Amino acid sequence: MPSAQDPFYVVKQEIQESIDKLKSTFHQWENTADVGERSSLSKEVLASCESIAWQVDELDKAISVAARDPSWYGIDEVEVENRRKWTSDARTQVNKAKRTVEAGKGSNNASLSGMHRELMRLPSSHQTTSNQYAAQDNDDFIESESDRQMLLIKRQDEELDELSLSVQRIGGVGLTIHEELLAQEKIIDELGNEMDGTSNRLDFVQKKVAMVMKKASAKGQIMMILGLLAMFIFLFILVFFT
Secondary structure: OOOOOOOHHHHHHHHHHHHHHHHHHHHHHOOOOOHHHHHHHHHHHHHHHOOOOOOOHHHHHHHHHHHHHHHOOOHHHHHHHHHHHHHHHHHHOOOOOOOOHHHHOOOOOOHHHHHHHHHHHHHHHHHHHHHHHHHHHHHHHHHHHHHHHHHHHEOOOOHHHHHHHHHHHHHHHHHHHHHHHHHHHHHHHHHHHHHHHHHHHHHHHHHHHHHHHHHHHHHHHHHHHHHHHHHHHHEEEEEHHO
């Protein structure tokens, strides 16, 4: 069961204090004989009933929200039902006080006393219920805390699993990039070797051409130049398209 710092118990305490004050005002209203004071107390009781009824309704809405997923709020189904029973009892007390005051003008003292005794019996029942809540709090607090810790550990495990999957995905991407870089490096090396071979062949051809031109006549040199130019164009085309 949740601790006393649970917002429900904070609001519950405030409402209970308002109910206690309402009972005190109701007791004054019942015992006064002065018409003016009785009218004033009637208005005060009815106003208090309206205020407390609104607070109980709002607390009921909060309980309905918590009932959708009790474990998220650190409670269980039994605690939800206990809270709903408390708000139901509180609403019953308020409604009885309101009906008693509203019917006060047309009721005799005997009937008012009977209604008052009926109203006053409810807090005793409520007190017994409150004692039961306290006993359940003491018995189930450790179990509730254990469940909460297990829930936190489960969520942490899920987050760690997601982190592990992310690391694996990043590692896979890194491995793929490494393989791509190795393949590109291999291609660059092969291209460099081909360029070196082509450069060596061109150097050899240039040396041969120089030797031939020294031995050839002017006409022969012109023909040689044209032939070499044609060969250069052919080699250039060959290298460019391969």
